[in-house]
Amino acid sequence: MPEKSTPEALSQRIHARLLARSQGPAWNTISVHLLSHQPLETNLLVPAVAEPLVVWIVSGSARIEERDIGGEWMSVEVSAGDFYLTQSETPYELRWETSGGEALCVMHLYLGLPIYQRAVAEVLGAEGAERFRLADVSGARDEAISGLMGMILKELTEAAEPSEMAVQGIAQALAVHLVRHYGRRDGAAPARRGALPxxxxxxxxxxxxxxxxxxxxxxxxxxxxxxxxxxxxxxxxxxxxxxxxxxxxxxxxxxxxxxxxxxxxxxxxxxxxxxxxxxxxxxxxxxxxxxxxxxxxxx
Structure with missing residues (x-):
């Protein structure tokens, strides 16, 4: 049942249909939205939220451009299987145009802070966690992330009753993978996050x-x-x-x-x-x- 999407708190309504979203106890450590976008978006303000965000391209291809507010646009060509990762402290701007005729379908996954922080502590220990944050990634490809996001997609769209054990296990594996492979320790403590969950x-x-x-x-x-x-x-x-x-x-x-x-x-x-x-x-x-x-x- 397609319905107009709730923006992920965007400054104006996304031109998209909300195909599915996570609901119920199985999803208590992550928040997931599956969206089908219209072919063209000229300017979208993406909010900063407390949790790390993974955006995975489910289908379609597009040229996506992003920039800090008022900065220079940077573009990348993406297709099914590519992903974005952000832990942005501030809002940023986004625009895109699809190519190839297939609808651009994406999945947004917000990784809850408790599971993310446990992964950081497990991988790095208390001392290493103090100066750690995730890097920003735009239009990259990672088969491990694709496999885990694909399993989340199946629980979201195919399971009559999503399994809490399965969802939490996948979420934990995703959190650890992100910390292991997409972290940065730049010598400066991460800024205090004041954004809403x-x-x-x-x-x-x-x-x-x-x-x-x-x-x-x-x-x-x-x-x-x-x-x-x-x-x-x-x-x-x-x-x-x-x-x-x-x-x-x-x-x-x-x-x-x-x-x-x-x-x-x-x-x-x-x-x-x-x-x-x-x-x-x-x-x-x-x-x-x-x-x-x-x-x-x-x-």
Missing amino acids: AFKLQRVVRMMEAGLDRAFNLENLAAEAELSPFHFSRVFKQSTGSSPSDYFIQLKMAEARRLLRETDASIIQIALDLGYSSPSHFAQVFRRQVGVSPRDYRG
């Missing part, structure tokens, strides 16, 4: 998406993340590069663009559906965010 970020964004027709409510979002409003606002911005209220507006405008592009709903109706009682206010916000009026955007 991925599962909390996802919960908050789902709440935002479910309430696009309602007024922004910081207290409710902070309660969903189990944080005070002040602390929530700070770590949310560290993760996404935007304040919660700005991010909420970005989600509204992403949905407005989708409705203008994919439906025949009137601009007045779209404004009302997104909680704007005044079409002129909606048009003002849209122009500020997108650069053109809703009418011009629809063409």
Whole structure:
């Protein structure tokens, strides 16, 4: 049952369908999403989260470009079996264009901090763990990672009842492999991570998406993340590069663009559906965010 994906807390909605996601006790140390992307993404802001992230190309091929915010774009050609690894302290930008006609399907796996930290301690010991962090990897190929991610994919999509023993065993093997082969010890202690855990970020964004027709409510979002409003606002911005209220507006405008592009709903109706009682206010916000009026955007 294809459904529109929940962004991994992105600054605007990913053009993708969420094909499957991990749910239930079998997945208590990792968070997994399977996504089918549209052929073109022109600019996507990827949040910093507390956990290491592995992105594995399941099918398709594409030219993917990434950069630090405001930096120079770096590109790599990827195809099924390639992977990305990031433990980014800050948000970064991403864009891509597919090639070859096959849909670009990817799996995102967030490795929970407890299992990751146990792997670091086991492989390196307490002293070695102090100055260790994972390297950033873009579009590489590793048959061991492909084998482990493939087993995770089967548990996610084929098992009627995913096995907790199997999932946890695969996750442990993946954590140890990443620490052994993709670590760096550069002599400097890793920066303190203030980002939200991925599962909390996802919960908050789902709440935002479910309430696009309602007024922004910081207290409710902070309660969903189990944080005070002040602390929530700070770590949310560290993760996404935007304040919660700005991010909420970005989600509204992403949905407005989708409705203008994919439906025949009137601009007045779209404004009302997104909680704007005044079409002129909606048009003002849209122009500020997108650069053109809703009418011009629809063409």
